Amino acid sequence: MVLATRPNASTGIERYAINLFKAMREHAPDTVAFVDRRSTVLDGPNVIAVDGGFRGWLALPRSRAFRDVDCDALVCPAFPPSPLALLGKAPVFRIIHDDFPWTRGEAMNLRGRFLFKHCEAAMARRYGDVMAPTTLMADSLSAILHRPVGTIGNAPGIDLSLAPAPDRGQAQIIAVGTIEPRKNYDAVLDLAEALPAPWRVQIVGRRGWGPIAETWDSRLARHEARVEWHGHASDAALLGLYQSADCFVSMSLAEGFNMPLVEAASLGLPVVCSDIEIHRRVAPPWARFAPLSISAADLAAIVREAAATPPSAQDVAHYAHAFSWGGIAQALIGRIKAARAK
Structure with a gap:
């Protein structure tokens, strides 16, 4: 497995790769991972x-190292494989998380468009197998890449068993995700102003790209009394913020999966999210869906109502069981075996 890891940083995609490798290491002990030597996010x-x-x-x-x-x-x-990998004898199994590079790639930098759009599209027909975390994304990628794309699944990016005991009732809202255009943080910032005191919004996510990232500091300054940005928080810090929040909010314009939403729901948080198709497929039964055109005042009312009606422990347990890294690893092993048997 080739993992895209960087020093002291990991996106949702990188978390996916790391957790899948850990599960693969348990189910197929001869699995190895090639990791950037500067990275501090994976060992063992x-x-x-x-x-x-x-x-x-x-x-x-x-x-x-690779040849050995x-x-x-x-x-x-x-991450897409190096084109040189297609010249080797080992078939390439690629998991693509989002159709973003093809549908909204103008927000990416030049290198990102080259690797995740043009290079990927050119290589895709030569991959041994292509998979996506959800059926919705698999269908979209299949049409874009002109080849079959399977569904492999997704699961929380952090170890939820390490979460502290919940400490709700502090009038805290949490939003998690890279600061980039798809996340629609303008709606979250407007929500912060529409909520009455003492409600506050906690935002977790590294600075990403696009106009929202370029002007993020000035935007935060206008909302500093109601918003706290934690940047790229550690897993422990993020778990603490989840457990002290009264509601999780995501008003994303588009998502490949939305791992933070699944993490928050698996910990029992009320969820308010944008009414987009992927959220309809992965959000918990107790989620409240808000149209993207909703006013900040109406969104604030929905958030407060959701926070006042937490889900039952039984519903949370049933939802959390549906997302398992072990199941994803076993599915991947099965696809590898099936491809090699052909």
Whole structure:
């Protein structure tokens, strides 16, 4: 497995790759991961440090570390493979999380468009298998890439068993995600102003791209009394914020899955989210759906109502059981075996 990891940072896609590798390591002990040697987010057995960055990615299939493994299948759960990987004997299994590069790629930088749009599209027909976390995204990617795309599933990005005991009732709202255009943080900031005191909004997510990221500091300054930005918080800090929140809010314009929503719901938070198709498929039964055109005042009313009616423990347990890394790892192993048997 080739994991896209960077020092002291990990996006939802990178978290997916890391957690899938950990599960694969349990179900298929000979699984190894190639990881940027500068990264501090993964250790333990079968982790192979390699040169990172663009040059390291491109040259990986020709590196001694890669050749010494002599792998039977190459899995890329976070990042497209180097084109040189297609020249090797091992089939490439690619997990693509979102159709964003093709449908809204203008918000990406030049390198991002090259790797995740043009390079990916050119290589996709030569992959041994292509998968997506949800059926909705698999259907969209299949039409874009002109090839079958399977559904592999998704699960929380952090270990929810490490969460502290809940401490709700503090009039706190939490929103989690990279600061980028799809997340629609303008709606979240407007919500913060529409909520009465002492309600506050906690935002967790690294600075991303687009106009929202470029003007983020000035936007925060206008809402500093009602909003606190935690940047790229540690897992422990994020779990603490989840457990002290009264409601999770996501007003995203589009998502490939929305891992933070699943994490929050699995911990029993009331959920208010935008009424988009992917949320209809992955949000919990107790979620409240808000149209993207909703006013800040109406959204504030829905949030307060949701926070006042938390889900039952039984409903939370049933929902959390549906998202398992072990199940995803077993599904991936099954697809690899099926492809090799052909």
